[in-house]
Amino acid sequence: MSLTTSTAAxxxxxxxxxxPGEDTDLVWDTFPAVALAKTYNIDVQTGESSACATALLCGVKARYETLGxxxxxxxxNCASTINTKVTSLIDWAHAAGKWSGIVTTSRVTHxxxxxxxxxSPSRFWEDDSRVPPTVRRDCKDIALQLLENEPGRSIKVILGGGRRHFLPTITMDPEHPDKEGKRLDGRNLAEDWLRDKKKRRQRAxxxxxRDQLAKVDPLTTDYLLGLFEYSHMDFNVDRDVVHEDETSKTKKESDPSLAAMTRKALSILLKNEKGFFLFIEGGRIDHGHHNNNPYRALDETLxxxxxxxAALELVNPAETLVVVTADHGQVMTFGGLSTPRGHPILGADSVISDVDDLGYTTILYGTGPGHSEPRTLPSSGTKFIAKHDVVHAAAVPKMWSTHGGEDVPVYALGPMATILFAGVVEQSYIPHAIAYAACLAHQSHRCITNNTTERKVTQNCSQPEVTQGSIAEETRNDETRKRNIIVASSVMSDERIRSSAQDFKSFVIYIYHINVLSLCLMTNYLSKG
Structure with missing residues (x-):
């Protein structure tokens, strides 16, 4: 998340x-390790989501709007993907025998x-209707890759939105009877996913x-696919609003909360004695900001x-590395002149403009739809508090606000957090730091496994050789660590990263969309076997 979003939230x-609010702490404010990550892409100054996600989750900087x-x-350019594919944290987790999960409030193909x-050479190829007909045989759409290719086919828990990319055009959405699927190949990928798991004798x-999610028994379920919306899931403030379809007059059930999906995912993944990898994304924070709607953005952050x-209640922090960060920032800002302590963060400044004698909100945007909205604040300013539909002012008119190009914070909690996360780092450093912490992939050689114990498998992990940026120096005594420990590696050049990332071992990842996206990487350290 951006610092501005985190502070305002x-x-x-x-x-x-x-x-008053200013001295309140969010949970990540209490984490002992803090760093800053650079979010630029290979070819652009201000980072874009899919390229930033490739850096953040695969350890390699990428080009604008490309993916993986x-x-x-x-x-x-479909042909350009033949020799350029990179592995991700989920690949590395699976290689170590860990179970994995994705939980998001955006489309799971986003x-x-x-x-x-x-x-994919385009983040927009979410289903085959978006892929040029001439390359559909050579470049699968994103939803189809999730169904048929590794590592997607082996992900245990997938919860989020985006049913439209899994349903064919001849199938109407189960909750929105006036909307049909997007797929042109006639396939229902949700049914195909279930058929594939049954064929492999998996409990899926x-x-x-939301009701169906509540009824899932984690003891009898090893694979779970939940697609709760036609597109993105509802904002939290809209979840409990009764939706009524104009055609059928049937009420649409509210979406599950991010916390509910997180608990269900962990209840399944915790069954694996080798650990797990969980990615949790609060994807709608970004969308609130794009609409110059800080009420929704900050509410989604909370x-x-x-x-x-909810996750921290279910895992042991001593065995879990938690990292909270963002893929990029946003152009939201907040400030004022002599604004008193405790002044409503969603309100107006305590003084009016000395140019046009109009009030203005504490939170403003650099770009976006708020430029065309009239400033209807009362002259007193201080009595105004924005509701959930209020669009705040922007300096430059755009349909959606742009991203912010500033560094994003990285908060870390857990084993080796203070060693590995400090200073200013490249965004692509983060997954390699996790690899070092867990002795995974290109860092697996650092650990020597001792299989002589009956219940605990221990490892001896070497000390870090090089760390990115000004990483804190800490001395470690020789100690045995449980199998799924996360140890971080030094950052490498893109070419070396690509060649060495094939062996990444397992861990848990947790992503949250805070500003544009707040990411929480959660790596499970303990092997119970």
């Missing part, structure tokens, strides 16, 4: 409790989660409602915090 959290391929890939399992379920707190 922190204040809102406190003010919802009747406090290195700098040799070109946008919309730019950020898709970087974990797909390789496909669901699309929902992400709730999901993280």
């Amino acid at each position: 922190r204040i809102l959290r406190g003010q919802r409790k009747g406090l 391929i290195d700098a040799g890939g070109r946008f919309n 730019a950020t989660p898709a970087a974990l399992y797909a390789h 379920q496909y669901i699309y409602s 929902e992400m915090e709730t999901a993280l707190l």
Whole structure:
């Protein structure tokens, strides 16, 4: 998440409790390790989601709007993906025998989660209708890769939105009877996913409602696919609003919360004695900002915090590395002149403009639809508090606000967090730091496994050789660590990363969309076997 989003959400959290808010802490504010990550892409100054996600989840900087391929890939060029595919944290987790999961409030085929399992010259190729007909045989769409290719085919839990990319045009959506699927190949990928799991004698379920999620028994379910919306899932403030279809007059059930999906995912993944990898994304924070709607963006940030707190209740922090960060920032800003403590963060400044004598909100945007909205604030300013549909002012008119190009914070908690996360680092460093911490992939040689114990498999991990940026120096005594420990590696050149990333071992990842996207990487350390 951007610092601005995190700070504003922190204040809102406190003010919802009747406090001034400025001295309130979000859960990641209490983490002992903090760093900054550079979010530029190979070819652009201000980072874009899919390219940033490739850096963040695959350890390789990428080009604008490409997905899961290195700098040799070109946008919309299918042929350029042949020799440019890169492996991801989920690949590395599977190689170590860990189970994996994706939980998001965006479409599961959207730019950020898709970087974990797909390789595409365009983030927009979410179904075959978006892929040029001449290359459909050579470049599968993103949803089809999730169904048929590794590592997508082996992901245990997939929860989010985006049913339209799994349903054919001849099939109407189960919750929106006026909408049909997008696929042109006639396939129902949700049914095909379930059929594939049954064929392999796996215990699997496909669901699309909150009630169905609540009824899933984790003890009898090893694979779970939940697609809860036609496109993105509802904003939290809209989840409990009764939806009524104009044609059928049937009420649409509310979507599950991010926290509910997180709990269900962990209840399944925790069954694996070798550990797990979980990616959790609060994907709608970004969308709130793009609409110059800070109420929804900040509310979604607090929902992400709730999901993280739910996860921390189920895992042992001593055995889990948690990293909270963002793929890129946004152009939201907030400030004021002599604004008193405890002033509503969603309100107006305590003074009016000395140019046009009009009030203005504490939160403003650099670009976006708010430029065309009239400033209707009362002259007193201080009595105004924005509701969930209010669009805040922007300096430059655009249909959607742009991203921010500033560094994003990285907060870390857990084993080796203070050693590996400090200073200013490249975004592509983050997964390699995790690899070092866990002795995974290109860092697996650092650990010597001792299989002589009956219940605990221990490892001796070497000390870091090089760390990116000004990483804190800490001394470690010789110690045995449980099998799924996460140890971080030094950052490498893109070419070396590509060649060495094939052996990545396992761990858990957790992503949250905070500003544009707040990411929480969660790596399970403990082997119970």
